Amino acid sequence: MQAVVVEREIGGATLRVETGKLAKQASGAVLVTYEGTAVLTAVTEGPPRGGGDFFPLTVDYRERTYAAGKFPGGFKKREGAPSVKEILTMRLTDRPIRPLFPKSYLNEVQIMSTVLSSDRENDADVLSMIGASAALSIAQLPFHGPIGAVRIGKTEEGLVILPTVSELAESSLDLVVAGSADAVCMIEGFGKEIPEDEMVEAILAAHEQIREIVGLIEELREKTGWKPVEYDESVDTSLYDKILASHKDAIRDAKATEGKLARAAVIDEVLAKVKEELIDPESDDSPTEDDVYNAFHQVERRVVRDRILEGVRPDGRTAEEIRPLYSEVGLLPNVHGSSLFQRGETQSLTVSTLGSVSDEQRVDGLQEEYTKKFMLDYNFPPFSVGECRMIRGPGRREIGHGALAERSLVPVIPPADKFPYTIRLVSEILESNGSSSMASVCAGTLCLMDSGVPIKDPVAGISIGLVKEESGFAILTDIMGDEDHFGDMDFKVAGTQRGITGIQLDLKITGIDEQIIRDTLAMARSARIEILRHMLRTLKRPNKEISPNAPRLYRMKINSEKIGMVIGPGGKHIRALQEETKTDISLEDDGTVTITGLDAAGCDAARDRIEAITEDVKVGKVYKGRVSSITDFGAFIELVPGRDGLCHISELDHGFVSSVTDICKIGDTLEVKVIGIDDHDRVKLSRKVLLKKED
Known part of the structure; x- marks a missing residue:
């Protein structure tokens, strides 16, 4: 079994592409390996489906949990429907490849990528993109490739090529770029308010690495003896x-x-x-x-x-003109926050829900499990475009648009120590005629502000289009449906006044050059500032208070060694406290306590009780304690759960006390003062110092 292998150093490690050993009945198959992560990508071709002029390309990407030595989560120990991460990777792989087939080619093509090994540090998504290009490039298909793909991060030391998961956690940029040796054909990235010039610098750095990857795939073609496919692209006109x-x-x-x-x-x-x-x-x-x-x-x-x-857009606008804007907040009476944003005939109604730590979204995959405290879901009902169609669950497009809007807003969400709520936004697209995902970003910002979320800066988004012919090109701000459908580019850019937080480029042509990228980002910034001004006229700053319909949430820190005192044996103490105060209490290993309730009084009561339980007993402080046991020489009084002290019989009253039971019995509540703590941490109490002495 003779395998063909090509290798090249990318980002300080070896990128390896192998074919001829696995999946040999596919039209083309490669195994792409980088460090400890390996992805098998196979391509097959089938006959046309018939009817219409849509190219039936299907991309499937699956992460096998065995790749990371894990079992699938849940009751069924087998992988099922694709996760959000898998769906987003399918879209990431599809978008740069689809335009590289002839317009007349309508055969069914299926690309399947399977993660066979994962070191949990090097993400497999970019390897899937490289694998798809390589497999198509050695198959007998009319594919106008190859292309390459790479991820770029940015740390204090500079740009990082193919950053690891750990490096991305510290990175201000997560940028994926795909392209040919000559042009960029797909961009998707998210950053912490990255200036336009720095974003262009990162894109160009990515393109340098893409040229290396394209060269690697061309070397693979040469070693396999691949010959160009003869395909007649002419059509009857x-x-x-x-x-x-x-x-x-x-x-x-x-x-x-x-x-x-x-x-x-x-x-x-x-x-x-x-x-x-x-x-x-x-x-x-x-x-x-x-x-x-x-x-x-x-x-x-x-x-x-x-x-x-010729300079005439379908609705008569100039190239840089934005459609009429309208927005308002506080539309719905019984939700935690709401907003309406309309740009032309595109309309998003966005609604927020604030919750506790228990409402965070758990995310499990090949990497370590984590939770999300901010979510944005996007719904696109058929009536938004005046259509009737089958209503199913969210499709790939809805998941992709929601993820784009969500990640564009993440950089301005306050940290948990400033705003401990879990936040969920839902964007309901009620009308659509171009760039509803960017409308969701704008509506999402206003909804967060209406909800009282202290965001760092408002975020707005806009989509820029392109019509490019041999005679020239036109770049268009705020494209509508026809301009998107009949145009060559949909370049979405979201950000604050300081810089870019989200960027996504989709093309119907083979690529664009540096000048178009720079011009597009400049136009997007100008439009973004105009939209931000409009939004701030609707709501200048986040509301100071959250909605009265939202739960109250308090966060405090206790000594982690005293967590058990709050929980009690078998959870007895915390259950009783939650029932009495009508609150929900969660504790983290570091001693962080989150209290959630429907009213402030209950949360305050729970907080006071936890403070009393966990605080150190102090000399001179007065406590109301419960008599836990009685001896001949005094009464033991529980000051806080798990902590008691002795009130000696001589300290029970000013007069002579013949028996402790003359003053109290087990279960009674006594007010006592701490008068001392000895070297063995034993607490001495007095009742009589709080009593008025009779003459």
Whole structure:
């Protein structure tokens, strides 16, 4: 069994790509290894599905728990539906690859990546992207690659190539870039308010490493004896030419109609006329409805792009003009916070819920399990675009858009010691005509402020588009649906006035150069500042108080050695305390105590009780204690759980006491004062010093 192996040093370690040993019945398969992490990626091709002009490319990425020596969590000890991390990696792999196939190629292609080994420090997601490119590059498919992919981090020492999980925890940047040897074709990154110039520097540094990876894959091609695939990319344009000649002006006029739904209705009328003219049910040579629709769609694309390059956008705006903005907060009466943000015909209603530590999201995967205290979920119902369709759970798009908005807001979320609440935002997209994920960022910021979350800075987001032809290109601020659909780029940028917190580039062309990246980020910053000004006119700063509907939450620190005193035997003390005060109490190993309740009085009572239980007994302090036992020489009184003292019979009263039981019995509550603590930590108490002495 002869394997072909290529290696190259990337980021201080060896990147290894091997083929010819595993999964040999696939169209192309490679094993990509970096340090202790290995990913097997296999590519297969199938016949076209038929109908429409959509390229049926499917990417699947799975993390086998055995790769990290773990069992799957939960009752069933077998991997099931893909996790959020796996879905996001599928999208990350798909996005740079899809545009690199010919427009006319409609065969089904499936890419499957499986993590076979994980050292828990080197993430497998970028290796999956490299593996997909390598497997496609040695398969007999019309793939216009190869491409490479790399992750960049940023520490005090500078940029880090392929940072480990530990390094990312200390990094101000988590940036993934994919591209060919000549251009960048995909970007996804998140940072702690990274200035535009520094972001460009990181992207260019990533591209240098991408060239090395592309060279590695080309070496693999050469060693395997791969030969270019002969594929005829020419298409029959006769139907397109006929529609362009006869209906170009009608389509052009229809595209000038104001309003998304009204514009679509007029376009449908033109399409109906075209079908009536060109389709003859009685003729065997007549084009099909699909043929006419696909050709009409291409003419529509041509018209929209030509108008944009002439300086005329579908809704008449200038290239840098943002659609009308509207926002408000506090819409809903019984939630913890709410906001509405509208940009043109895109509308997000975002609602917040504040909770306790017990509401944090546990995340389990190949790395160590951790919890999230901030979450943002994104919903995209069909009515938001005026459609009827099957309603299922969240799809890959909804998960991806939610993750983009969430991670764009994470850098401004206050740390737990300043705001200990768990925060969940839900963005309900009620209307959509372009960049609803960035609307979710804007609405999310306003909702956090309405909820009383002391965010570091407000965050806004915008999407920048591109139409690029040999004759020139146009960059567009705040793209609407048609500009996204018929354009070449969707470049989303979110951030504060100080810098970028989230960035995502998707292309329909093979790549863009440095100048377009710089121009796009400059336009995005200008638009972002304008949107931030609008948002701050709606709500200048976070509310000082959280909603009265939200739970009260207090955090305190106790001596970790006294956690057992709060919990009590078998949890007896903490259960009783929670029942009495109507609160929820959680304790961490370091002594952090979080108290959550529906009203402040209950939380205050629980806090006072915990302070009393855990504080050190002090000489001179007065306590109300319970008599726990009685002897001939005095009474033992429990001052706090697990801590008692002796009130000698001579200290019970000013007069003579013949028997302790004359003064108290077991279970009585006595007010006593600490008068001493001896070298053996024994507490001496007195009752009589608190009594008024009779003459």
